[in-house]
Amino acid sequence: xFLDRLYRSTAVKLAAVFFGFFLFLxxxxxxxxxxxxxxxxxxxxDDRIRAEYRIIAAQLDxxxxxxxxxxxxxxxxxxxxxxxxxxxxxxxxxxxAGNVEPFQVEEGGSTHALPQIKRxxxxxxxxxSRPVGDMQLIVGQSLEDSxxxxxxxxxxLAWTAGLAICLAILGAILLSRKVQQRLRPVAETMDLVxxxxxxxxxxxxxxxxDLDRLSxxxxxxxxxxxxxxxxxxxxxxxxxxxxxxxxxxxxxxxxDASREQDNNEAVSGKxxxxxxxxxxxxxxxxxxxxxxxxxxxxHNNAHFATIDVASLIETVADIYSDVAIDAGMTLSVQPTSExxxxxxxxxxxxxxxxxxxxxxxxxCPEDTAITIDTHRKRGKPIISVADNGPGIPASExxxxxxxxxxxxxxxxxxGNGLGLALVKAVADFHxxxxxxxxxxxxxxxxxxxxxxxxxPSKADQQ
Amino acid sequence: MRILIVEDDTPTAExxxxxxxxxxxxxxxxxxxxxxxxxxxxxxxxxxVIDRMLPGLDGVSIVKSLRGSGSGLPIILLTAMSGVDDxxxxxxxxxxxxxxxxxxxxxxxxxxxALARRPSLKAQITELQVADLTLDLIRRTTxxxxxxxxxxxxxxxxxxxxxxxxxxxxxxxxxxxxxxxxTFLPQTSVVETLISRLRTKIDKPFxxxxxxxxxxxxxxxxxxx
Numbered sequence: 228x229f230l231d232r233l234y235r236s237t238a239v240k241l242a243a244v245f246f247g248f249f250l251f252l253x254x255x256x257x258x259x260x261x262x263x264x265x266x267x268x269x270x271x272x273d274d275r276i277r278a279e280y281r282i283i284a285a286q287l288d289x290x291x292x293x294x295x296x297x298x299x300x301x302x303x304x305x306x307x308x309x310x311x312x313x314x315x316x317x318x319x320x321x322x323x324a325g326n327v328e329p330f331q332v333e334e335g336g337s338t339h340a341l342p343q344i345k346r347x348x349x350x351x352x353x354x355x356s357r358p359v360g361d362m363q364l365i366v367g368q369s370l371e372d373s374x375x376x377x378x379x380x381x382x383x384l385a386w387t388a389g390l391a392i393c394l395a396i397l398g399a400i401l402l403s404r405k406v407q408q409r410l411r412p413v414a415e416t417m418d419l420v421x422x423x424x425x426x427x428x429x430x431x432x433x434x435x436x437d438l439d440r441l442s443x444x445x446x447x448x449x450x451x452x453x454x455x456x457x458x459x460x461x462x463x464x465x466x467x468x469x470x471x472x473x474x475x476x477x478x479x480x481x482x483d484a485s486r487e488q489d490n491n492e493a494v495s496g497k498x499x500x501x502x503x504x505x506x507x508x509x510x511x512x513x514x515x516x517x518x519x520x521x522x523x524x525x526h527n528n529a530h531f532a533t534i535d536v537a538s539l540i541e542t543v544a545d546i547y548s549d550v551a552i553d554a555g556m557t558l559s560v561q562p563t564s565e566x567x568x569x570x571x572x573x574x575x576x577x578x579x580x581x582x583x584x585x586x587x588x589x590x591c592p593e594d595t596a597i598t599i600d601t602h603r604k605r606g607k608p609i610i611s612v613a614d615n616g617p618g619i620p621a622s623e624x625x626x627x628x629x630x631x632x633x634x635x636x637x638x639x640x641x642g643n644g645l646g647l648a649l650v651k652a653v654a655d656f657h658x659x660x661x662x663x664x665x666x667x668x669x670x671x672x673x674x675x676x677x678x679x680x681x682x683p684s685k686a687d688q689q
Numbered sequence: 690m691r692i693l694i695v696e697d698d699t700p701t702a703e704x705x706x707x708x709x710x711x712x713x714x715x716x717x718x719x720x721x722x723x724x725x726x727x728x729x730x731x732x733x734x735x736x737x738v739i740d741r742m743l744p745g746l747d748g749v750s751i752v753k754s755l756r757g758s759g760s761g762l763p764i765i766l767l768t769a770m771s772g773v774d775d776x777x778x779x780x781x782x783x784x785x786x787x788x789x790x791x792x793x794x795x796x797x798x799x800x801x802x803a804l805a806r807r808p809s810l811k812a813q814i815t816e817l818q819v820a821d822l823t824l825d826l827i828r829r830t831t832x833x834x835x836x837x838x839x840x841x842x843x844x845x846x847x848x849x850x851x852x853x854x855x856x857x858x859x860x861x862x863x864x865x866x867x868x869x870x871x872t873f874l875p876q877t878s879v880v881e882t883l884i885s886r887l888r889t890k891i892d893k894p895f896x897x898x899x900x901x902x903x904x905x906x907x908x909x910x911x912x913x914x
Contacts, residue, residue: 499905502793509791510874517873524774546843546869550882578873585876646876 242399268373276355276366300324312367425453465631477504514645521652536567555593561600579653582646583612591616606684615675624663690735695725722746741768756783795906799858817852851910860907
């Protein structure tokens with residue numbers, strides 16, 4: 228079980244990969260060291276025997292070759308053939324002087340196994356054979372010492388490799404356990420979330436290392452998920468609740484109608500009322516669907532075009548000025564010399580403005596002045612709709628952007644509580660910020676309401 | 690008129706069929722896309738009402754294949770999908786009008802009438818006239834009984850739509866789509882306000898009212914009967 232988990236652990240896999248890589252490099256380095264040492268040792272031996280050859284060869288006096296042979300014999304007598312060889316032969320290969328029996332060897336430097344001379348199990352000699360006058364001088368040295376040195380080097384390297392491998396394996400196990408220890412809370416939290424507990428969060432530890440930051444990101448995502456799910460739950464409940472009321476009314480109307488029908492009374496009025504009720508329900512659904520569609524198509528800016536905000540505002544003001552006048556209000560456009568344009572979906576922006584203006588017209592008393600304005604603040608295009616009506620208490624401002632939410636005082640007026648939710652959906656669609664504030668904070672009686680939509684600046688939209 | 694209904698939901702199809710038959714139209718009804726195309730191509734109809742979601746071949750595909758085979762049959766698409774994109778897709782496929790479910794029968798009726806008698810050479814008409822009210826479409830001027838009446842552009846546009854459909858009902862939704870370019874229902878009386886302004890200008894100063902309200906449906910312009 229543990230081994231199985233270990234085998235599957237990412238850390239172990241990573242460690243294995245690095246270990247393989249390390250081993251590969253280590254082998255290359257070891258081979259290089261071995262070759263280098265071996266080459267250096269051979270070179271040292273070669274240098275020595277060549278130097279010896281040169282020294283001996285320099286003693287040759289062609290007039291007194293017998294003296295030379297005797298000298299070489301003297302030198303050879305001083306030498307243990309187990310360590311070094313000295314051999315002087317004539318052209319036929321017969322020994323003239325030396326500490327070993329004559330043998331055949333090629334010209335120049337070479338390595339030969341000479342078991343007839345050497346005891347033990349390493350018979351290798353490094354030899355150097357060159358002519359001296361009309362004779363041939365062979366100088367040689369046993370490689371036993373060099374080979375022993377190489378062996379020590381090799382054993383050394385092997386021990387190092389073994390130790391490194393053990394340490395690497397141990398490290399991989401420890402690392403994987405450590406990582407698993409860090410990952411376990413993440414996995415456990417996700418299991419909880421999968422089981423439907425959306426409040427579960429990954430405990431934070433070791434601030435600001437990568438795993439901790441990842442945990443933070445996951446927690447943020449869970450926060451958003453919870454918000455969305457809560458919102459959806461809320462909306463579902465709200466829809467069910469909000470539609471129950473008109474459905475209940477509809478049911479009563481139909482029941483009434485059928486009773487009146489039994490009494491042979493005229494039911495056309497009741498039927499008309501039922502039809503109106505259906506229309507209401509239908510419009511609520513329509514608005515909900517529209518919001519859902521806008522939200523679903525977020526980040527799809529296929530219909531985006533550059534829109535001249537001033538002309539959009541003029542159009543809306545033109546359409547609604549008479550409606551406002553009939554409601555005893557005034558609707559005007561704040562004059563501006565600035566030309567403000569935004570990238571957006573014209574139909575959606577139009578509907579957003581219409582909803583803002585209609586919201587003001589429907590919820591404000593007579594004598595209200597509604598003003599539409601556009602300008603730039605720090606490069607960001609702003610559209611605002613302001614009124615001097617009763618305003619919205621600061622505590623309620625977040626709520627009125629929610630679907631189906633209606634202030635107590637507006638429960639009695641018609642409407643489906645979706646106007647501002649749609650405004651918010653359109654604003655979100657354009658990455659715009661929406662802000663509700665008092666138009667005139669000093670006026671306690673009628674602070675009014677200003678809804679300001681701040682669009683991203685051109686630079687931010689890129 | 691001879692009208693083809695392609696609709697797979699039987700109650701809806703029967704509702705439309707009955708309504709149209711009561712108004713004296715001859716109605717054929719099929720419940721799938723394939724039959725819809727076959728009927729539309731082999732028989733002669735004045736108009737087709739086609740549901741967008743159908744088993745087999747959907748409404749937009751029917752419209753495309755009909756237009757592809759050169760049929761100029763006026764088509765109204767019915768749909769439960771009301772997104773702007775859906776509407777655009779339907780109209781671009783070649784449908785003449787697009788009606789969102791649920792709809793009132795009067796709405797469908799008004800659209801059928803507007804389509805069926807749509808003047809084929811719209812561009813050639815330069816002047817519209819109902820009784821003593823005239824609309825000069827080139828100079829954008831309005832006169833009644835010889836008096837010039839000043840209309841705002843949107844008022845003129847509404848009057849033009851109404852007069853092009855003289856004697857027929859134009860619904861609020863039709864006006865919102867054609868004049869305001871709104872594909873949503875406003876929560877305030879935008880249309881009513883404009884109609885009341887228009888009425889003050891073209892009817893109030895004169896003896897006979899021409900602009901009539903059809904309750905719960907829309908408006909119609911005609912000489913009172």
